[in-house]
Amino acid sequence: KAGVTQTPRYLIKTRGQQVTLSCSPISGHRSVSWYQQTPGQGLQFLFEYFSETQRNKGNFPGRFSGRQFSNSRSEMNVSTLELGDSALYLCASSRGLSYGYTFGSGTRLTVV
Amino acid sequence: DQQVKQNSPSLSVQEGRISILNCDYTNSMFDYFLWYKKYPAEGPTFLISISSIKDKNEDGRFTVFLNKSAKHLSLHIVPSQPGDSAVYFCAATSQVAGAQKLVFGQGTRLTINP
Numbered sequence: 001k002a003g004v005t006q007t008p009r010y011l012i013k014t015r016g017q018q019v020t021l022s023c024s025p026i027s028g029h030r031s032v033s034w035y036q037q038t039p040g041q042g043l044q045f046l047f048e049y050f051s052e053t054q055r056n057k058g059n060f061p062g063r064f065s066g067r068q069f070s071n072s073r074s075e076m077n078v079s080t081l082e083l084g085d086s087a088l089y090l091c092a093s094s095r096g097l098s099y100g101y102t103f104g105s106g107t108r109l110t111v112v
Numbered sequence: 113d114q115q116v117k118q119n120s121p122s123l124s125v126q127e128g129r130i131s132i133l134n135c136d137y138t139n140s141m142f143d144y145f146l147w148y149k150k151y152p153a154e155g156p157t158f159l160i161s162i163s164s165i166k167d168k169n170e171d172g173r174f175t176v177f178l179n180k181s182a183k184h185l186s187l188h189i190v191p192s193q194p195g196d197s198a199v200y201f202c203a204a205t206s207q208v209a210g211a212q213k214l215v216f217g218q219g220t221r222l223t224i225n226p
Contacts, residue, residue, distance in 0.1 A: 042217070100161055103155030
């Protein structure tokens with residue numbers, strides 16, 4: 001059974017650029033969440049999508065956005081990149097809370 | 113404002129003994145709790161969860177205890193094995209609020225010594 005797939009695994013971008021990260025959830029999972037992990041702030045919730053609708057959003061600036069497609073695949077976009085956006089971005093999918101959220105291996109974004 | 117706290121950044125336990133990882137929370141709205149294990153360069157792996165209507169949940173070597181009055185939960189691993197060496201995160205959410213957002217603690221690095 002395939003897990004949550006995130007692409008690319010590593011990315012280096014320059015300040016001011018924008019970036020798009022992709023997440024393919026486990027087949028049948030309709031909920032997709034995104035998290036940012038940094039050494040200082042830990043794992044922080046970005047947003048969650050279900051059936052192409054954003055149901056919840058964390059405390060991040062509007063430069064961070066996302067979307068979900070009809071096949072449940074999701075993308076997140078960060079515009080006008082800042083050095084502080086360097087982090088591991090994790091995607092998770094779920095078929096229900098009692099089953100937990102299954103995380104992908106993440107995309108390591110470095111902003112220089 | 114850290115709503116979920118893991119006050120021990122690290123823990124070292126001898127193989128075969130019990131590992132106890134602790135987590136405290138402040139938000140009374142939290143009613144579902146999860147534990148994750150994370151290896152370097154991988155995403156967190158779900159271990160076990162507990163609803164606030166219970167005070168204990170077991171799954172093999174893993175047991176989670178919840179003390180609602182103290183707003184405290186703990187993860188017990190018995191017996192500890194070398195493969196358990198990883199960073200452990202507790203997370204909390206509110207089913208009333210939709211349960212889409214997990215709030216994570218800062219993590220505890222567990223090292224199992226042979």
